[in-house]
Amino acid sequence: MELTTTWYLVLGAIIFAIGASGLMIRRNPLVMFMCVELMLNAVNLTFVAFGRELDDLGGQVSVFFVLVVAAAEVVIGLAIIVAIMRHRSGATADDLSVLRG
Numbered sequence: 001m002e003l004t005t006t007w008y009l010v011l012g013a014i015i016f017a018i019g020a021s022g023l024m025i026r027r028n029p030l031v032m033f034m035c036v037e038l039m040l041n042a043v044n045l046t047f048v049a050f051g052r053e054l055d056d057l058g059g060q061v062s063v064f065f066v067l068v069v070a071a072a073e074v075v076i077g078l079a080i081i082v083a084i085m086r087h088r089s090g091a092t093a094d095d096l097s098v099l100r101g
Helices: 005-025 029-054 058-087 096-100
Strands: none
Touching: 005 029, 029 058
8 A cells, every 4th residue: 555645635634624623622822822833734744745746846845934934933922922821820812911011
């Protein structure tokens, strides 16, 4: 049994659906942040699968740029989430008024 592009696309769709449902259901900012990262990784898997199917390096280059943006997001987003959690330990995503200052 050979792994074709379809298997990678189905896996990427499942991972993306798990991340999207976690983002919609959970209200904890840290869990929501991890769900966004899971969705980004699903998109990366899809890019690599299409790049392999088309014999093009465009998929890998796109993944590189997505990983750079994700790293910047981790630095900024995690700093904001940690600052909010230190200020209010039970903060949820609905408590956006904390960001007003």
